[in-house]
Amino acid sequence: MLPSPGPDVYGTVTVVERLSCTPGVGHRSGARPAGLLSVNKAHNLICSSRWWARSVEQDVLPWGLSSVDLGDDVLEIGPGFGATTRVLARRPGRLSVLELERHYCERLRRELGDGVDVVEGDATQMPFPDGRFSAAVCFTMLHHVPSPQLQDRVLAEVLRVLRPGGVFAGTDSFDGGLVFKLIHIGDTLAPLDPRTLPDRLQAAGFRHPKVDTSSRRTFRFRAFKPH
Numbered sequence: 001m002l003p004s005p006g007p008d009v010y011g012t013v014t015v016v017e018r019l020s021c022t023p024g025v026g027h028r029s030g031a032r033p034a035g036l037l038s039v040n041k042a043h044n045l046i047c048s049s050r051w052w053a054r055s056v057e058q059d060v061l062p063w064g065l066s067s068v069d070l071g072d073d074v075l076e077i078g079p080g081f082g083a084t085t086r087v088l089a090r091r092p093g094r095l096s097v098l099e100l101e102r103h104y105c106e107r108l109r110r111e112l113g114d115g116v117d118v119v120e121g122d123a124t125q126m127p128f129p130d131g132r133f134s135a136a137v138c139f140t141m142l143h144h145v146p147s148p149q150l151q152d153r154v155l156a157e158v159l160r161v162l163r164p165g166g167v168f169a170g171t172d173s174f175d176g177g178l179v180f181k182l183i184h185i186g187d188t189l190a191p192l193d194p195r196t197l198p199d200r201l202q203a204a205g206f207r208h209p210k211v212d213t214s215s216r217r218t219f220r221f222r223a224f225k226p227h
């Protein structure tokens with residue numbers, strides 16, 4: 001039995017964030033509709049909590065990255081408040097993060113200083129050269145990308161920016177029980193189906209895709225760019 005990461009509280013993430021990564025629909029920090037702010041506050045509260053930081057450190061990352069060799073130049077996509085980033089930053093080697101939302105980027109730069117290269121940008125059009133990274137990771141991020149087409153664009157972009165042999169790994173939640181559905185009422189959450197993810201990774205050009213689910217409706221994935 002695989003160890004189970006904690007519940008995906010990021011599943012409660014706001015409509016604002018998902019809309020913001022839809023080309024032509026999005027709005028950046030400072031231009032949010034007032035009616036959505038209360039949801040956003042609740043989300044921020046959870047995502048910046050010590051509880052989530054502990055879950056990430058003790059469950060999500062150890063499970064998601066078990067036996068994965070990240071190498072010397074890692075890209076994290078969608079760091080948000082940086083709970084995952086803070087743990088990744090302890091590793092030796094270079095760490096860059098790509099985040100859509102400016103206010104998260106500013107916060108991460110203040111907190112992490114020069115140790116992490118914080119880049120504001122969209123994972124469907126990454127501002128990085130081909131073949132740069134030894135690994136790319138993302139945690140509870142892919143379901144924020146609002147359609148399978150855009151998600152597949154993220155997969156294609158990850159493949160492009162990885163070195164030959166580089167690994168793409170991470171975790172996410174998948175659609176499941178009533179509670180999961182209830183906490184997403186009114187938002188545009190686009191959960192991935194772990195059963196179809198291996199084929200999607202293969203179609204993007206990855207090799208040896210592997211996806212495992214846990215008892216808590218989360219999954220981990222890993223796949224490699226061909227040599």
Ligand SMILES: C[S@@+](CC[C@H](N)C(=O)[O-])C[C@H]1O[C@@H](n2cnc3c(N)ncnc32)[C@H](O)[C@@H]1O
Pocket residue numbers: 010013017021047056077078079080081082083084098099100101104121122123124138139140141144145
């Ligand atoms: C739920 S947070 C996850 C934060 C962090 N990985 C964690 O687990 O604590 C997802 C993040 O992905 C970012 N995101 C969503 N779509 C994105 C895109 N197209 N490009 C870059 N970042 C994106 C959101 O702004 C948000 O900060």
